[in-house]
Amino acid sequence: MKTIAFVLLMTLGSLHLAAASDAASANAWEEAALAAQAKAAASAPHTPSATTECAFPFSTGTGNTFLKYCVTANGNIVQLETPQGVEHVAVGTIGEGYGVCDFNTNTGYFDYAGFGDSGWGPAKLVKQTATSVKIARTTTDGIFTLTQTITEVPGTLPWIKISMALKNNSAVARDAFLIRYVDVDADGVAKNNFDTTEDSAFAWNSLGSFAGFGLVVQNVGQGAVVINTLTQFQAAGPDPCNPVFNLHLLTNTDGSLGLEYLVELGKGASTTVNTIYRGM
Amino acid sequence: MKAIHLASIVLTLVSFGFAAEAAQPGPDPAQEALAAEAQTKAAESSSGSSSAISTCAFTFSSGSGVNSLKYCVTANGNITQFEAPQGHEHIAVGAFSEGYGICDLNANIAYFDYADSGDSDNWGPATVANQGTKSVKIVRTTSDGLWTLTQTITLATGTPPMADITMTLKNNSSIQKSVRLIRFADVDADGTFNNNFDGTVNSAFGWNSFGATHAFGMVLLNVGKTIFAHGGYGQNVAFGPSPCDPFTHTNFSTSGGIDGSIAHFYTIDVAKGSTATVKVAYKGL
Numbered sequence: 001m002k003t004i005a006f007v008l009l010m011t012l013g014s015l016h017l018a019a020a021s022d023a024a025s026a027n028a029w030e031e032a033a034l035a036a037q038a039k040a041a042a043s044a045p046h047t048p049s050a051t052t053e054c055a056f057p058f059s060t061g062t063g064n065t066f067l068k069y070c071v072t073a074n075g076n077i078v079q080l081e082t083p084q085g086v087e088h089v090a091v092g093t094i095g096e097g098y099g100v101c102d103f104n105t106n107t108g109y110f111d112y113a114g115f116g117d118s119g120w121g122p123a124k125l126v127k128q129t130a131t132s133v134k135i136a137r138t139t140t141d142g143i144f145t146l147t148q149t150i151t152e153v154p155g156t157l158p159w160i161k162i163s164m165a166l167k168n169n170s171a172v173a174r175d176a177f178l179i180r181y182v183d184v185d186a187d188g189v190a191k192n193n194f195d196t197t198e199d200s201a202f203a204w205n206s207l208g209s210f211a212g213f214g215l216v217v218q219n220v221g222q223g224a225v226v227i228n229t230l231t232q233f234q235a236a237g238p239d240p241c242n243p244v245f246n247l248h249l250l251t252n253t254d255g256s257l258g259l260e261y262l263v264e265l266g267k268g269a270s271t272t273v274n275t276i277y278r279g280m
Numbered sequence: 281m282k283a284i285h286l287a288s289i290v291l292t293l294v295s296f297g298f299a300a301e302a303a304q305p306g307p308d309p310a311q312e313a314l315a316a317e318a319q320t321k322a323a324e325s326s327s328g329s330s331s332a333i334s335t336c337a338f339t340f341s342s343g344s345g346v347n348s349l350k351y352c353v354t355a356n357g358n359i360t361q362f363e364a365p366q367g368h369e370h371i372a373v374g375a376f377s378e379g380y381g382i383c384d385l386n387a388n389i390a391y392f393d394y395a396d397s398g399d400s401d402n403w404g405p406a407t408v409a410n411q412g413t414k415s416v417k418i419v420r421t422t423s424d425g426l427w428t429l430t431q432t433i434t435l436a437t438g439t440p441p442m443a444d445i446t447m448t449l450k451n452n453s454s455i456q457k458s459v460r461l462i463r464f465a466d467v468d469a470d471g472t473f474n475n476n477f478d479g480t481v482n483s484a485f486g487w488n489s490f491g492a493t494h495a496f497g498m499v500l501l502n503v504g505k506t507i508f509a510h511g512g513y514g515q516n517v518a519f520g521p522s523p524c525d526p527f528t529h530t531n532f533s534t535s536g537g538i539d540g541s542i543a544h545f546y547t548i549d550v551a552k553g554s555t556a557t558v559k560v561a562y563k564g565l
Contacts, residue, residue, distance in 0.1 A: 063505045064482065083482070156504035157442075157561065193534050195476065196490040197497050199346055199365070200565050204480050207511045208532025212480045216499075216565070220439040222345050229490050247491025249476055249536050274439070280483040280499065 026191075033190035033235075033254040037093035037183070040236040044116030049123075052078045052094045052113045056133045060154035067158035067279070074123045075135040075148040076113040077182070080215065082158065082279035086187045088203075088215045092235070095183030095256060098164065099240035100144055103175040109139050112181060112237030143170045145270075146178075159278035161220075166272075168265035176265065179243070180217065180275050181258035183235040187211035194250040194257055196229035201257035203231075204280055214280040219259055221274030228260040307472045307494065315473030315539040316374050319466075319518050323375035326398030326519060331405070334360040334376035334395040338416045340435040340443070349441040349564065356406045357418040357431040358395040359443060359465070364564030368496045370486070373468035374518075377541070380447065381523035382427060385458040385547075391422050394464055394520035426453050442563040444503065449557075451550040458549050463500060463560050464520040466541040470494035477514025477540040478533065484512030484542035487565050497565035500542050504559050510546040517541065 054070035057079075061067055066084035069077050076097040079090040089096055097117075099110035109119035119139050126134040132151040138144065149163040168174045184203035186192045189211045192203045204214025219229075230245045232238060235254050238245065243260070261273045336352035343349055345365060352361035352372075358379040361372040371378055379399075381392035393399040402423045410417035415434040421427065428450040436442040451457050467486030469475040472494045475486045487497025502510055515521060515529040518539045522528065526545055548556045 064502070065505055156559070157501060161439075193478065195487065196495070197487050197565055198490060198495045200497075202485075202565070204478065204483075206533045207479045207481060207513050212511065213482065214480050218440065218565075219346060222347075229495075247489065249489050249534065251534050276439075280480060280485070280501070 030190050034092040036254065037190070037235045040234065041093040041115050044112070044236060045118045046116045047118070049074065049120065050111065050113065050117040052076070054078060056128065058131065058152040060152055060158050065156055065158060067152065067154070067160070069152075069160055071133050071150050072113060073125070073135070074111050074120070075137065075150065076111060077150070077160065077277070078113050080160070080277060083213075086213045086279070088184050088186050088213075089182060091185035091188050092190060093183070095181070095235060095237055097181060097237065098146060098148070099177070099179040099181060099238065100139070100146065100166065101177040101240035102143065103177075104172070106241050108240035109144065110237060110240050115183065115236045138169070143168070143174070144176070145169055157278065159276045162275045162277070164273050164275070165270050166263055166265065167270035168267060171267050173266045176263045177240055178261040178263050178273060179230075179238065179240055179258055181230070181237045181256060182215070182217060182277070183237070183256040184215050186215060187213040190235070190254040191252050192255065194231040194246070194253060194255045195248075196231055196257065198229065201229045201231060201259060202280055203255065203257055216278050216280045217257060217259055218276050218278070219274070220276050221272065230258040230260055232256045307474055307492070312473050318539065319374035319473065322519050323377070323396045323398070327400065328398030329401035331356065331403065332393060332395060332399035334358065336361060338411065340414065342435055342437045342441040347439045347441060349435070349443070351443050351562070353416055353418075353433050354395060355408070355418070356393050357420065357433065358393065359433070359562065360395050362443070362498060362562060364440070364498065368470045368564070370467050370469050370496070370498045371465060373471050374473060375466065377464075377466035377518065377520060379464060379520065380429065380431070381462040381464065381520060381526075382429070382449065383460040383523035383526075384426065385460060386455070388524050390523040391427065392462075392520060392523055397466065397519040421452070426451070427459075428452060436561065440563055442561040444559065444561045446557060446559045448555050449548070449550065450555045451552060454552050456549060456551045458547070460523055460526065461546045461548060461558060462521060462523050462526055462543055464541060464543045465498070465500060465562070466518045467498055469498065470496040473518075473539045474537050475540065476534065476536045477516075477538065477542060478535065479512030479514055479542065479544070481511050484514060484544050485565055486514065486540065486542050499563055499565045500544050501561045501563065502544060502558075503561050506546070506558060508546045508548045508556070508558065510544065510558070512542065512544040515541045515543060
């Protein structure tokens with residue numbers, strides 16, 4: 001795939017040849033971005049449970065149909081490579097995961113892997129197959145249980161399906177935000193473009209760059225009442241109850257993206273939302 | 281329904297003190313009118329034969345809600361209507377322009393059919409080779425007989441659904457040739473002319489940002505294993521690229537708020553009498 005990209009860039013010719021000074025500047029910017037990621041991660045709350053360690057690896061296809069990803073014991077996707085040789089998540093500080101905001105109490109719960117966690121009990125492996133893993137986790141106060149089923153969908157355009165079922169274990173009805181977040185560093189580069197539509201959030205590098213790939217996160221479910229799509233100026237994950245999000249096209253930014261679902265839960269009830277990750 | 285939900289979520293966000301930038305206004309009516317007029321004029325002045333059409337001949341649809349897709353194919357194999365999800369049209373707006381182009385790099389001769397953006401007047405008639413409930417197969421040979429393009433356009437149901445386009449190009453000549461094959465669409469995202477555009481190695485996409493109204497879009501994807509040099513890009517014009525000079529209207533970077541279009545190109549060597557196949561797909565974004 002890298003070879004194809006190289007041939008492509010050669011085809012496009014001198015339009016894409018960066019001057020040496022520009023390359024040095026870009027490298028300095030990348031180093032600064034990665035340092036900022038590390039600093040942000042260090043300042044985020046962490047429990048001993050927060051991990052970026054790969055527990056459940058999956059892969060399918062070859063070349064342009066290649067998809068490889070890895071899920072932690074807590075249900076974070078901490079490595080995502082598609083197509084072959086093009087990594088989007090395991091770069092610098094690794095950030096991917098989920099957040100919940102309880103409207104009733106304005107309490108936030110999150111696990112963003114390298115960017116910290118708060119409010120969750122131990123994760124439990126419910127089921128594992130060759131193409132999927134199901135992980136359940138309850139908040140330390142016992143109010144919510146999040147059950148994630150992360151499934152590999154092979155094919156000519158492979159993708160990852162993330163099904164998140166949020167259950168309200170309490171005796172009162174609750175409304176909540178359920179967030180899926182990812183710090184995209186498209187094709188190993190911290191500085192990318194970011195934008196969203198109503199159903200998708202995406203990060204990419206333009207064809208004119210030397211890393212012209214990207215990742216899209218898209219809502220594909222009918223279960224949630226409404227979604228909001230997020231892009232952030234920062235690589236770190238959002239505060240589930242106070243996300244600072246951007247509404248416009250971002251270019252050349254070390255940002256992140258996500259989908260935010262509004263979930264209305266009666267007492268003892270659960271709602272499932274479905275999200276996919278796919279290369280672009 | 282979605283607008284009501286959006287309004288409710290925005291109110292909820294405000295009440296929770298969420299920090300967001302002020303939403304962009306919707307499309308400027310004056311700018312939209314100018315873009316519509318420009319598209320019409322461009323279509324009227326485009327090169328073309330009487331066989332260039334945007335009339336719907338084969339309609340396909342699938343799914344519901346966020347996973348719905350409806351599109352239409354002309355007798356010549358252009359997709360002149362693309363609605364994804366339901367109620368959000370991206371091509372059948374102003375001039376309906378979508379289609380294919382070829383540049384014979386040995387002879388520097390271009391062949392194209394972009395529907396309302398015109399055609400090169402050097403294609404023979406299209407014939408329907410096969411038609412089913414989910415696909416249509418259309419064959420067309422250039423009028424000089426050198427190339428035959430066979431398109432199979434298939435509704436790929438699923439979450440989300442897509443329009444798959446398999447393009448098989450046959451070199452009918454007696455020598456090996458190099459060729460550039462292009463797929464193009466004039467995206468007018470969710471019925472608006474001025475949108476954002478960009479491309480990667482595997483995608484070209486046109487969309488409106490979430491902060492504005494009409495925040496939908498569509499993407500043209502390279503599908504499967506492709507051994508040819510290829511890439512997606514956005515154009516700063518609404519009409520199709522010249523196949524032998526396809527990069528005139530792009531700077532291979534992000535463009536915002538323009539009446540543009542998307543394209544994906546492949547550069548292929550085809551032995552005499554042989555075929556080369558590429559596969560692309562359109563889906564909502």
